[in-house]
Amino acid sequence: MKTAIIGATGYGGIELIRLLSNHPSVEQIAVFSSSQQGVKMTDSYPHISERFFESLQDISIEALQGFDVIFLSTPPGVSAEWSSKLSAAAKVIDLSGDLRINDPAEYEKWYGRETASKEILNKAVYGLSEWNREQIKEAQIIANPGCYPTAVLLGMIPLVKSGAVDAATIIIDAKSGTTGAGRSASAMTHYSEMNDNLKIYKVNEHKHIPEIEQELAGFLNDTVTITLSTHLVPMTRGMMATMYASVPEGFDEQKIKEILESSYKNTPFVRVRPHKQMPSTREVNASNFCDIGWVYDERTKRLTLVSVIDNLVKGASGQAVQNMNIMFGLEETAGLNGLPVFP
Structure with a gap:
């Protein structure tokens, strides 16, 4: 090719x-x-x-x-x-x-x-x-897809699609390494500004908001409005989306487990963790994996869902190569078989 x-x-x-x-x-x-x-x-x-x-x-x-x-x-x-x-x-x-x-x-x-x-x-x-x-x-x-939408959608689509979360209650707290801001220098990503610091940015204005809402709405067959807060953290690469949503009556820990695991049992790059085993960004570093962890709180009837990706790989170039493989009928994992770089 x-x-x-x-x-x-x-x-x-x-x-x-x-x-x-x-x-x-x-x-x-x-x-x-x-x-x-x-x-x-x-x-x-x-x-x-x-x-x-x-x-x-x-x-x-x-x-x-x-x-x-x-x-x-x-x-x-x-x-x-x-x-x-x-x-x-x-x-x-x-x-x-x-x-x-x-x-x-x-x-x-x-x-x-x-x-x-x-x-x-x-x-x-x-x-x-x-x-x-x-x-x-x-x-x-x-x-x-964008990097934030990839992390969010891979975590939320199975649950929204099955009705296991109330889509109107979705709140997303997402954090990215500075490569997500690109290579061009700026005051926001300047070492002296970013080192030993944590910044929230584009509050209620991030351009990935309509992308996430559009795709979730397609699976719900209804409009979806989310709250997305994005942050830069002092690391080079990696992304974590921590998501919160209310769980309707009729769903519990076991059903959530079954929905997530069945949704991704035949996919090479999405790894669903056991209940309460949370992933970290380093565990997907430089790889095309998306790791998903989750905790259901019986007391509050709310779900905490954590999705981690490498923003440059699964959040951009890796997913692009994965899509190329699918388009041309190649092995989906071709060129993407590398394990995460750890530590």
């Missing part, structure tokens, strides 16, 4: 290179940039010296011909322009948020810009691998 990465200089791009370099079916990885044409990837990332020799190419329709799949690891706005141009000749996996929100007005409200055409939005399949596998198999364009 011949692959191309547009926006290869960011953390998502270099993680794609790492994963695709170990993929048994990938023979070429070409890299593209809108501003660093001719620059070697090793100039920015010396750790790939002697293993990756490509230089960045200019983005053009001509240069992007002949690839089987093109990854758009770009800021919002780029995919809205390029996805329609590229998808006629290759499969496209978009890691930005441009194609995730079905309603253009809702996208513009949260992202502050216009989205792709309605035609492209209708073609794009939301790439939550474990839950949209059949649609992904037939897709030409994938809207790769």
Whole structure:
């Protein structure tokens, strides 16, 4: 397979290179940039010296011909322009948020810009691998989920779908390593600001809120409104979503256990922990796993659900490769078999 990465200089791009370099079916990885044409990837990332020799190419329709799949690891706005141009000749996996929100007005409200055409939005399949596998198999364009939505949805979908939680009571407290903010320097992620510190940000304004609500609503067949609080923690990578919801009458610890375990018994990357055994971010570090832990409180009739992922892998590039595997009928775990890096 011949692959191309547009926006290869960011953390998502270099993680794609790492994963695709170990993929048994990938023979070429070409890299593209809108501003660093001719620059070697090793100039920015010396750790790939002697293993990756490509230089960045200019983005053009001509240069992007002949690839089987093109990854758009770009800021919002780029995919809205390029996805329609590229998808006629290759499969496209978009890691930005441009194609995730079905309603253009809702996208513009949260992202502050216009989205792709309605035609492209209708073609794009939301790439939550474990839950949209059949649609992904037939897709030409994938809207790769965001990192917070991946962690939240993998934990909550089975319970919302089965009615085991009251969706109106969902509150999410989520924390991410600083790579989630991207590679560009900012006061928020500056070492002196972030070290020995914990920051909440975008309170009630995070652009992943409508993405989570949209996908949960699809399984509930009704509108869903959530509270999502996002925090940056002083670590490089990793994400933990701690979720709270009320449990209706008729559901108990045993039923919750059965719902979660049966939902993921045949999936290679979602691991459900025994009751009260909680996961940590280090236990999925640099891997495509999502680990889910949970505690049901009989006294309050509330569920505490904890979902951990590596924000750069399962939350971005790893899920993109998983979706590529599904789209091309490859082994779903191809290129993603590495164990978590611990400690």
